[in-house]
Amino acid sequence: WKTIDEMDLAGKRALVRVDVNVPVEAGRVTDATRIERILPTVNDIADKGGRVILLAHFDRPKGRVVPEMSLKQIVPTLEEKLGRKVAFAEDCVGDAAQAAVDALGDGEVLLLENTRFHPGEEKNELEFAEKLAHLGDLYVNDAFSAAHRAHASTEALARLLPACAGRLMAEELSALDKALGNPERPVVAVVGGAKVSTKLDLLSNLVEKVDTLVIGGGMANTFLAAQGLDVGKSLCEHDLTGTAKEIAQKAAEKGCTILLPRDVVVAREFKAGAASEVVKAEDTPADAMILDAGPDSVAHVEMALENAKTLVWNGPLGAFEIAPFDRGTVAAAKKAAELTKAGKLVSVAGGGDTVAALNAAGVAQDFSYVSTAGGAFLEWMEGKVLPGVKALGA
Numbered sequence: 001w002k003t004i005d006e007m008d009l010a011g012k013r014a015l016v017r018v019d020v021n022v023p024v025e026a027g028r029v030t031d032a033t034r035i036e037r038i039l040p041t042v043n044d045i046a047d048k049g050g051r052v053i054l055l056a057h058f059d060r061p062k063g064r065v066v067p068e069m070s071l072k073q074i075v076p077t078l079e080e081k082l083g084r085k086v087a088f089a090e091d092c093v094g095d096a097a098q099a100a101v102d103a104l105g106d107g108e109v110l111l112l113e114n115t116r117f118h119p120g121e122e123k124n125e126l127e128f129a130e131k132l133a134h135l136g137d138l139y140v141n142d143a144f145s146a147a148h149r150a151h152a153s154t155e156a157l158a159r160l161l162p163a164c165a166g167r168l169m170a171e172e173l174s175a176l177d178k179a180l181g182n183p184e185r186p187v188v189a190v191v192g193g194a195k196v197s198t199k200l201d202l203l204s205n206l207v208e209k210v211d212t213l214v215i216g217g218g219m220a221n222t223f224l225a226a227q228g229l230d231v232g233k234s235l236c237e238h239d240l241t242g243t244a245k246e247i248a249q250k251a252a253e254k255g256c257t258i259l260l261p262r263d264v265v266v267a268r269e270f271k272a273g274a275a276s277e278v279v280k281a282e283d284t285p286a287d288a289m290i291l292d293a294g295p296d297s298v299a300h301v302e303m304a305l306e307n308a309k310t311l312v313w314n315g316p317l318g319a320f321e322i323a324p325f326d327r328g329t330v331a332a333a334k335k336a337a338e339l340t341k342a343g344k345l346v347s348v349a350g351g352g353d354t355v356a357a358l359n360a361a362g363v364a365q366d367f368s369y370v371s372t373a374g375g376a377f378l379e380w381m382e383g384k385v386l387p388g389v390k391a392l393g394a
């Protein structure tokens, strides 16, 4: 794929696909990270005299106009972060869009209304993509976090105009390549989260690529149960213990070491400040739930990190949103941050919960790279080729 450095931008109408699907409460943006991360691309094109036409989706309106899902509400934050005026068009195709594009001068920025207000967007419909293409001279995709969707503005459009990757897209792809595509070994993957069922493909792909796979969070319980341990009242997908065994078997064949919790933090209730104790994983009481990795397990993870050159992290090690069950995640995240700062580890993290956990631990800024992607990060970890990236060409 090409980058914006290879494009002739002056005086050109650049259709720039961004992901500004940010959390909004009562019409106000509560986390502007995704907006901040597109600034280099937008500023660069505008500074080179390009006319920036931002294309984006917001939420899931399912092909209908849903006023609460209008992108208009993010214009103030976008203007504030860019330090530039941002025009807004009430539709992303048709007369309203065309008039707004025609009024745009060199170096100016326009945001078009939610592409998902049109059913053609999610259907990746050529006719809809052609209407979008009509508004621009070139296409820039800066939405890695939406690249797992084969939609008109992320896929079909890339085939209709001269296309390139924006700065953020290029940065995401290069960071991810360093983590799994072409990493310095040994590579450790930390995968947590509640359920094995949502991450089967991911685990299966990782055991082929990494040297050590740390499994944490609720999904570790299914692996412990697969070893015949009684996990008490813990979250556990008992119907998937066979699959967990297959993954463990594949790991053994591929030379990947799986680390499961040895000791665990258990409680009878899942609430802030609930009485908890540390027990060996095999001693989990029948009436208790496993809610975090214990100190011995965390020390084991820390040792794996110390011996690694590359870390890829998705998902918390415990029920981190409720103290004290955040301790395992916070301790491991701090260790990874410390090793990264010391230049000993390349650390890449992604996925919604993961970024929230790293922020809560106060270490997100110390990781080598934190992806803006949720679902796209997971699909990339599954080894899938993302349609939005593929459409940009090899």
Ligand code: 3PG
Binding pocket: 019, 021, 059, 060, 145, 146, 149, 373, 374, 375, 376
């Ligand atoms: C995201 O928030 O992960 C992306 O914007 C994709 O959103 P979607 O899951 O609604 O396609």
